[in-house]
Amino acid sequence: MFLNLRPFFHIEKSISKHCRFYATRxxxxxxxxxxxxxRNWGVxxxxxxxxxxxxxxxxxxxEDLARALAAEWDAQQDIISQPSMHLTALCNTALDNPGKLSQHDITSYLIDFLATDTILFYSDEDEELKTLQESKWGAVLEWFQNRFNVVQEVAVGLQPPPVPxxxxxVLARHYxxxxxxxxxxxxxxVETLKSPILMLACVDRYLQPTEAVMLARLEEEYQLRRWGRVPWAHELNQMELTARVAAALLIVQTSTDYQSAKEKKKVSV
Known part of the structure; x- marks a missing residue:
């Protein structure tokens, strides 16, 4: 089934208007x-x-991913705003691999990142904020522990929590x-959300990209409710983060669907 990309490209068009002076042609x-x-598809x-x-x-x-890439290029206006073309950038990086990384390199990086996961660091200065974090982040952390059958502590102060x-x-095998x-x-x-746990929750479809972005920005949103917003600035940042996560998830979903189809074909043969 083809993916509904309208919300994604609506976000991309909004972002591209504000990125036209950066890396454009x-x-x-x-x-x-x-x-x-x-057996492959191109644009x-x-x-x-x-x-x-x-x-x-x-x-x-x-084919779904190829059509999404084509839609991303079609969504450009008179000026091509490359900073907003996250699908194209991800596909280019996967093919060219400029950092010459292996799957083990990325896996090791992601596992090390867990100790600095945003949702493992609660406020130790603002009790109201800490209560909000425990309520919102605690549910996701509980999901993570149940999903992978692990126990993960939260940070104490600025000291990173231990990762058993x-x-x-378990995470190495999964990644x-x-x-x-x-x-x-x-x-x-993960780098967009500053949280391996939130990204894993999105990949597993426990969270939607918009929900994950709001959780990643929980402290910022809390402060904004207190002190007010700068018109458009914070909304634009939220849209940009959501577009990044959505693009990443589209790559993961199409890749996973392709691998599943290959495995089913092997079994049937």
Whole structure:
């Protein structure tokens, strides 16, 4: 079933209006389309095949993802706003791998990141904020522990909480079950939310991207309710974070669906 991308590209269009002065260029094509190449799918711009920065053909293993990429290019206006094109950036990075990373490299990074997860650090100065964090973040932490059958402590002050060896092993197996493109996207989502736990909850569909972003911004939103907002600034930041997480999840979902289809095909044969 094709994914409903309208909300995602509505966000991207809003962001692109505010990013037009950063890493932009004039639109040089009339329309974007998808093309099938053997078992993979690609994108064309006026019949010219889209390539990565390193000159590789930009191909993906899902028609849905290819159509989402084409829609991302079609959503650009007179000016191409590359900072808002998260799907294209993620696919380029997965293919070119400029950092020459392996799945084990990313997995190790994500496991180490857990000790600094946003939702493990409660306020020790504002009791009202701490109560709010315990209420909102506590439910997600409980889900995480039940989902992976682990026990994870929260931080005491600024001291990072310990991450048991058993937890590291469980998460390593889970992360390594994803292919490189999906793992790269998960990493992108984790860095956006500053939280492996929130991103895992999104991947498992326990949380929606908008919910995860609000939880990641819980302290900021609390302060904004107290001291007021700067018109548009905070909303724009929230939209940008949501677009990033949504793009990452689309990569993960299409990759997971593709791997599941491959496994089913093997079993049936």
């Amino acid at each position: 004039k639109r040089f094509y009339r329309r974007a389309d998808v093309i099938q190449n053997d 064309t711009l006026d019949h010219r095949k889209l390539k990565t920065p390193n000159g590789q053909l930009l191909t993906v293993n899902s 060896v058993e937890t590291r092993a 390594l079950s994803f292919d490189f493109a999906a793992l790269n996207a998960i990493n992108f989502g």
